[in-house]
Amino acid sequence: MESFGHVIDGEEVTSLDGATFESVDPWERTPWAAVALGSDRDAQRAIKAARQAFDEGPWPRMSFAERGRILHRLADLILENADALALADTTDMGKPIGETSGHDVPRSAQNFRFFADHSQVTPAETFPMPGGHHAYTEYDPAGVVAAIAPWNFPLMMETWKVAPALAWGNTVVLKPAEQSPASATMLAKLALEAGLPPGVFNVVHGYGPNSAGQALTESSEIDRITFTGESTTGRTIAHAAARNLVPVSLELGGKGANIVFDDADLAQAVDWSIKAIFTNSGQVCLAGSRIYVQRGVYDEFLSRFTSAAQALQVGNPKNPDTRIGPMSSMEHFHKVSGYLDIARSQGARLHTGGLGVGWTVLPTIVVGAGQSDRITQEEVFGPLVVVLPFEAESEVVAAANDTPYGLNAMLFTRDLSRAHRVARALRVGTVWVNCFFVRDLRAPFGGAKNSGIGREGGTYSREFFTEPKAVVMEIDEA
Ligand code: NAD
Numbered sequence: 423m424e425s426f427g428h429v430i431d432g433e434e435v436t437s438l439d440g441a442t443f444e445s446v447d448p449w450e451r452t453p454w455a456a457v458a459l460g461s462d463r464d465a466q467r468a469i470k471a472a473r474q475a476f477d478e479g480p481w482p483r484m485s486f487a488e489r490g491r492i493l494h495r496l497a498d499l500i501l502e503n504a505d506a507l508a509l510a511d512t513t514d515m516g517k518p519i520g521e522t523s524g525h526d527v528p529r530s531a532q533n534f535r536f537f538a539d540h541s542q543v544t545p546a547e548t549f550p551m552p553g554g555h556h557a558y559t560e561y562d563p564a565g566v567v568a569a570i571a572p573w574n575f576p577l578m579m580e581t582w583k584v585a586p587a588l589a590w591g592n593t594v595v596l597k598p599a600e601q602s603p604a605s606a607t608m609l610a611k612l613a614l615e616a617g618l619p620p621g622v623f624n625v626v627h628g629y630g631p632n633s634a635g636q637a638l639t640e641s642s643e644i645d646r647i648t649f650t651g652e653s654t655t656g657r658t659i660a661h662a663a664a665r666n667l668v669p670v671s672l673e674l675g676g677k678g679a680n681i682v683f684d685d686a687d688l689a690q691a692v693d694w695s696i697k698a699i700f701t702n703s704g705q706v707c708l709a710g711s712r713i714y715v716q717r718g719v720y721d722e723f724l725s726r727f728t729s730a731a732q733a734l735q736v737g738n739p740k741n742p743d744t745r746i747g748p749m750s751s752m753e754h755f756h757k758v759s760g761y762l763d764i765a766r767s768q769g770a771r772l773h774t775g776g777l778g779v780g781w782t783v784l785p786t787i788v789v790g791a792g793q794s795d796r797i798t799q800e801e802v803f804g805p806l807v808v809v810l811p812f813e814a815e816s817e818v819v820a821a822a823n824d825t826p827y828g829l830n831a832m833l834f835t836r837d838l839s840r841a842h843r844v845a846r847a848l849r850v851g852t853v854w855v856n857c858f859f860v861r862d863l864r865a866p867f868g869g870a871k872n873s874g875i876g877r878e879g880g881t882y883s884r885e886f887f888t889e890p891k892a893v894v895m896e897i898d899e900a
Contacts, residue, residue, distance in 0.1 A: 423444075423453065423454065423455060423456050424454065424455040424456075424604070425442075425455060425456045425457070426445075426455055426456075426457045426458065426603055426604050426607040426608075426627070427457075427458045427607060427627075428458050428460060428464060428468065428607075428624070428625055428626045428627055429607055429610035429611060429614075429623075429624060429625045430464075430467055430468045430471050430621075430624045430625075430626065431467075431471035431475075431620050431621045431624065432614055432619075432620025432621060433620075434607065434610075434611065435458070436458050437458045437459055437460055437461060437464050438461070438463050438464055438467070439461060439463075441458070441459040441461065442456045442457060442458055442459050443456075443457055443459045443600065443627075443628075443629075444456060444457070445457055445514050445600075445601070445602075445603055445604065446751065446752075447513050447514070447516075448515065448516040448747075448748040448749065448750055448751055448752075448755075448780075448781050449516055449738055449739055449740070449747060449748050449780065449781075451752070451780060451781065454513055454514075455513075455514075455603075455604055457600075457603045457604075457627050458627050458628075459627065459628050459629075459633075460597070460626040460627050460628030460633065460634030460637075461628070461633065461634065461637075462633075462634075462636075462637040464626050464628070464634060465595070465597075465626050465628075465634045465637035465638050465641070466637065466641070467626075468595045468624040468625075468626040469566060469568075469595055469638070469641050469643045469644065470643075471620070471621040471624055472566045472593040472594060472595050472621055472622070472624055473566050473593075473643050474621055475593045475619060475620070475621030475622045476563070476565055476566055476592065476593040479593075479619050479621060479622065480619055481588075481591060481593060481618070481619055481622045482563045482591040482592070482593075483591075484591070486541050486542040486589075487542060489538070489541070489588070489589060489591065490538035490539065490541065490542050490589070492616055492617045492618060493534045493535075493537070493538035493585065493588060493589060493616075494534070494535060494538050495616040495617060496534050496612060496613050496616035496618070497531040497532070497534040497535045497538075498531075498616075499612040499615055499616055500527060500530055500531040500534070500581075500609070500612060501527070501528070501531050503608070503612060504523060504527045504528070505523065506608065507522075507527050507530075507577055507605050507608055507609075508522035508523035508526065508527050509522075509740075510577075510604035510605040510608060511526060511576045511577055511602060511604070511605050512739050512740060512747075513604070513740075514573070514576065514601065514602040514603065514604050514605070515573050515574070515576065515601055515602045515750040515751075516703070516739045516747040516748040516749065516750055516781075517574075517702050517703070517705075517739060517747060518702075518703075518739045518741075518744045518745060518746070518747050519739060519740050519741070519742055519744070520742050520743075520744070520745075521701065521702060522577075525578075526575055526576075526577055526578040527577060527578075529578050529581075530577045530578050530580075530581040530609075532863075533578070533581040533582050533585040533863070534581060534585045534589075536585070536863045537585040537586045537588075537589035537590075537863075537883065538585075538589055540589070540863075540864070540880060541586075541589040541590055541884070544880075544881060544884060546558065546559045546560065546561055547559045551894075554896060554897055554899055555894055555895065555896055555897060556894070556895050556897055557892060557893065557894045557895070558892075558893055559890055559891065559892060559893075560890070560891040560893055561590065561884060561888040561889075561890055561891075562591075562888055562889045562890075562891055563590050563591030563592045563887070563888060563889075564590075564592055564645045564646045564669075564886075564887055564888055564889050565592060565593075565644075565645030565646070565889075566592065566593050566594075566595065566643060566644050566645050566646075567583075567587040567592045567593070567594045567595070567644070567645065567646045567647075567648060567887065568594075568595050568597070568638040568639065568641070568644045568646070568647045568648070569583040569584055569587065569594055569595070569596045569597070569648050569649075570596075570597050570630075570635055570638065570639070570647070570648070570649045570650070570651065570659070571583065571596065571597070571598050571599055571606075571650055571651075572599050572650050572651045572652075573598075573599035573600075573601035573602040573750055574702060574705045574706060574707070574750070574803075575702070575706075576598060576599065576602035576605050576606070577605040577606075577609060579650050580596055580598060580605075580606055580609065581609070582650075582878070583596070583648045583650070583878075584596060584609075584623060586878065586883035586884070586886075586887050587646070587648070587887050588618075588622065588623065590883075590884060590887045590888050591888075592645075592646070592887055593621065593622045593623070593624075594622070594623050594624065595624045595625075595626060595638060595644075596610075596623070596624070596625045596626075597625075597626055597627070597628065597634050597635050597638055598625065598627065599651075600627070600628065600629050600630075601750055601751050602750075603627045606625045606627075607625055607627075609625075610623055610624070610625045626638075630655065631658075636662070639658075639659050639662035639663060640662050640665070640666075641666075642666045644666070644668055645668065645669075646668065646669055646670075646671070646886065646887060647659060647662075647663050647668055647669075647670045647671070648670075648671045648878070648886070649670065649671070649672050649673070650672075650673040650674075650707075651674065652674065652675055652801075653674040653675045653826075653827075653872045653873070656672040656674045656874070656875075659672070660672065660875070669886065670875065670876075671868075671874075671875065671876040671878060671886050672874045672875040672876065673707070673867075673868055673869065673873075673874050673878070674707075674829075674869060674872060674873050674874045675707060675801045675803075675827060675829070675872065675873060676707045676708060676709065676711075676801060676827050676829030676830060676869065676873050677711055677712060677799065677800070677801050677825045677826075677827040677829075678698070678708055678709055678710045678711055678712070678829060678830045678831055678832065679710070679712050679714060679821070679822035679825075679831045679832075679848075680695055680698055680699075680710035680712065680713045680714070680831070680832045680833075680834075680858075681713075681714045681812075681818050681822060681831070681832070681833040681834065681844065682695070682713065682714070682715045682716065682719065682723055682833075682834045683716050683815075683833070683834060683835040683837070683840065684716040684717075684718040684719050685835055685836045685837055686719065686834035686835055686836065686856075687834070687836065687856070688719060688722060688723060688726060689726075690834065690856060691723065691834035692723065692726045692727050692730055693730075694710075694832065694834070694854075694856075694857060694858040695710060695713055695727060695807075695858075696727070696730045696731065696734070697858060697859065698710030698832065698858045698859070699711055699713075699805065699806075699807040700731065700734055700745065700746060700785055700805050701859070703746045703747050703748075703749065703782075703783070703804065703805050704758075704783075704802070704803065704804040704805035704806060704807075705749070705750060705754075705803050705804065706803075707829055707873075708829060708830050708852075708858075708859065709803075710807070710832055710858065711801070711802060711806070711807055711808065712798055712807070712808050712810065713727075713807060713808070713809045713810070714810050714811075714812045714818045714821060714822065715809060715810070715811055715812070716811075716812055716813070716818075717811050717812065717813055720811045723809075724773070724787075724789070724809055727787070727809070728773060728774050728787060731774060731775075731785040731787060732774055732785065734746050734785050736778050736782055736784055736785070737779075737782070746778075746782065746783075746784070746785060746805055747782070748780055748781040748782045749781045749782070749783060749804060751781075752781060754781075754803070754804075755781035755783070757802075757803070757804075758783050758802055758803065758804030758805075758806065759777055759783060761796075761797060761800075761802045761804070761806060762776065762777070762783075762786065762806070764796050764797060765788045765791060765795070765796075765797040765806075765808075768791070768792070768795045768796060768797065769790065769791075769792070769795075770788050770789065770790045770791035770792075770795060770797055770808070771788070771789055771790045772786060772787070772788060773787040773788065773789045773809070774786065774787050775787060775805070775806070783804050783805050783806065784805070785805050786804075786805060786806040786807070787807055787808075787809055788806065788807065788808045788809070789808075789809055789810075791808045791810065793810070793821055793824060795808075798810070798825075799825050799826070801827065815840065815843075815844065818844075819844060819847045819848065822848055823847075823848060823849050826871060826872040827869070827871060827872050827873045828849045828850045828851065828869055828870030828871035828872070828873045829850060829851055829852070829869035829870075829873035829874070830850050830851060830852040830853070830854070830869070831848045831850045831852075831853050831854075832853065832854040832855070832857070832858050833845070833853070833854075833855055833856075834855075834856055835855075835856075841855045841856075849870050849871065850869070850870055850873075851866070851867065851868045851869040851870055851873065851874070851877070852865075852867065863879055863880060864879060864880035864881075865879055865880065866878075866879055866880070866882045867879040867882075868882075
């Protein structure tokens with residue numbers, strides 16, 4: 423068994439009471455690592471280190487260029503250790519190694535490079551006030567940031583939070599998901615090697631309720647909470663943040679609509695639709711989990727989409743050819759497999775798919791479902807997609823907007839006006855037209871409705887991780 427500790431004030435440490443928990447490899451279905459189990463006291467220890475590093479240490483007082491050099495060095499170290507980091511996430515939560523090494527780890531390095539550079543070139547506003555005054559904005563670091571991350575893109579989501587927080591001069595306490603703790607300890611140790619001063623970036627492991635997660639969200643010593651996870655957890659965290667009036671950024675669940683119009687390039691639509699639902703075995707907040715296909719191409723789309731789904735290789739996530747690995751944990755496997763029964767019990771049919779070996783679920787396509795069925799409304803978070811026919815544009819816009827979520831949508835059409843019209847009518851944070859997953863880190867990222875509060879990315883991250891301050895001066899014009 424490997425072991426992973428907290429990283430607090432520049433050192434890897436055990437819990438104060440010595441408690442640990444096991445991380446289970448979901449393909450082997452056996453524990454592979456012992457991880458420090460953080461209590462309230464461990465969380466307080468990490469918060470104290472971050473508070474001291476913020477109030478007294480050099481990090482918030484450095485120039486953007488000095489911080490940028492250290493964050494670029496960290497990005498270099500992530501790439502130098504790419505194989506070990508990718509393997510850690512794949513072993514923890516079963517994501518195919520081609521995705522952890524081909525996407526998650528390079529993107530994690532890119533998160534640091536992007537925010538290191540962006541923070542150096544982002545201008546602040548001045549407001550000339552003819553008549554004797556001058557005003558401008560200072561973007562001061564906010565303070566101590568609590569970052570709470572999910573298991574589905576462990577290193578990638580953690581760096582999406584930690585990189586902007588650090589670039590704008592904050593100190594951080596990160597709590598990774600209990601299902602995927604290993605790469606966070608590795609990252610914090612690399613950060614020290616890169617030259618981050620002790621206490622600037624701390625990691626405390628543990629669970630959410632009655633554990634390290636809850637302790638972080640309830641602390642009055644925290645200045646920002648950035649959270650990614652389920653919408654129900656987001657509500658609990660928003661309540662905790664409200665008690666201390668702490669600004670909170672919530673990136674929550676989704677039920678992405680994927681709309682294929684009659685005039686779409688079907689090869690393009692099938693290709694992206696496969697990636698949209700089967701990447702990371704469907705455990706993606708942005709997953710295109712309900713595909714609405716216009717009647718004229720419904721049969722052809724379904725036939726091509728089914729063949730492509732059946733061709734995906736299911737199995738050991740450490741095999742580079744595997745496209746669908748196990749569900750991240752036994753609990754999650756039971757949740758996803760339960761939705762197969764829910765779909766059938768409400769009258770829908772499994773067109774292809776079902777259960778695989780161990781905790782795997784085969785690429786599953788559900789047809790014959792209704793708009794109000796649970797399988798169409800609820801986030802399943804597995805390789806399960808519902809395909810529904812539609813006739814008219816107005817009908818599909820209404821259906822796409824008809825879930826509690828509003829994270830993202832995608833549409834496939836060659837009609838430019840229709841693309842703009844539909845993009846405008848969708849109540850979501852991101853719309854992709856004739857593509858999916860493509861990101862520009864300067865653009866706002868977040869969700870409408872139950873998919874979140876706030877936006878991160880580019881200057882949106884700056885707004886959240888700083889305390890914008892107006893300075894007004896009198897000018898003696900004599
Ligand atoms: P989760 O809400 O169960 O857990 C997320 C994190 O919150 C974990 O670290 C957990 O320990 C912690 N936590 C749980 N309860 C807590 C509490 N009461 N107080 C403090 N911390 C607590 O989510 P998950 O199952 O790890 O992740 C999957 C979910 O994340 C899905 O709903 C998915 O859509 C969503 N997600 C959203 C985005 C996005 O950008 N919108 C990205 C990735 C995942």
